[in-house]
Amino acid sequence: MEIKFSSIKVPSSLIPHEKKEFDQTKQISEYIYEAIRNLDTINLDIDEKILFIYSIFTSKLVDNVLENSYSYLYGLKGYKYLSGDISIVLSETLTFATLHTLYDVKIENILPFRTVKYLGTIADALIDLEKESKLAKELETESGLLFINIRAAVSPRFYYVVDKIWKSILNLELVRYPDNYGLISLLTRDKETLKESFIFITPQ
Known part of the structure; x- marks a missing residue:
């Protein structure tokens, strides 16, 4: 399966952390979305077996993920009925598969939290960067925790996508700040192609 991929790093210093600066987070989210929309993408081929x-390992049990993903992508019959579960499964599956394809991240080193969010967990997943050297190198570190929020925004409406980025930043900063790392994995639809964008948040 071929998807488009891009990534961006956002230093913690650009993100407001004071209550009086709360409204500025939405503005930062708009800047981030504008940036990733204009970034060059690479074509990433992900093994369908992976x-x-x-x-x-996703939080929803959906049969025939690949077949349903194409129905969802091309708007075929029945996709609206499946859209909620499919978008969740697709976004989680592609996030994990992209981490594996680009950074050799092992599935056993991804700690999923989405199924237990009712317990008050903020992030969707967690990776100990000490166990994943290639990913750690990408973030220019040797250690630390990477908190992950996974979002799908198939609607192209600007405010809709910005709202997802904004909420993800607010959630991640509660657990990441000040010393650890964050990743917002954003799955969008670009015409008849899926686009995966990684928004890394770094402590520096």
Whole structure:
């Protein structure tokens, strides 16, 4: 399966952390979305066998993920009925598969939290960067925790996508700030192609 991919790093210093600066976070989210919309993308080929394996570890049980993803992508019959569950499964599966494809991240080193969010957990997943050297190198560190929020925004409406980025920043900063790392994985639809954007938040 081929997708488009881009990534951006956002230093913690650009994100407001004072209550009086709360409204500025929405403005930062707009800047981030504008940036990723204008970034050059690469074509990333993800092994469909990997997609099947990683779909088993998602928070929703959906059969035939690949077939349903194409129905969802092209707007075929029945996609609206499936859209909620499919978007969740697709975004989680592609996030994990992209981490594996680009950074050799092992599934056993991804700690998923989404299924237990009712317990008050903020992030969707967590990776100990000491165990994943290639990903740590990308973030120019040797250690630390990477808190992950996974979002799908198939609607192209600007405010809709910005709202998802904004809420993800607010959630991640509660657990990441000041010393650890954050990743907002954003799945969007670019015409008839899926686009995966990684928004890394760094302590520096």
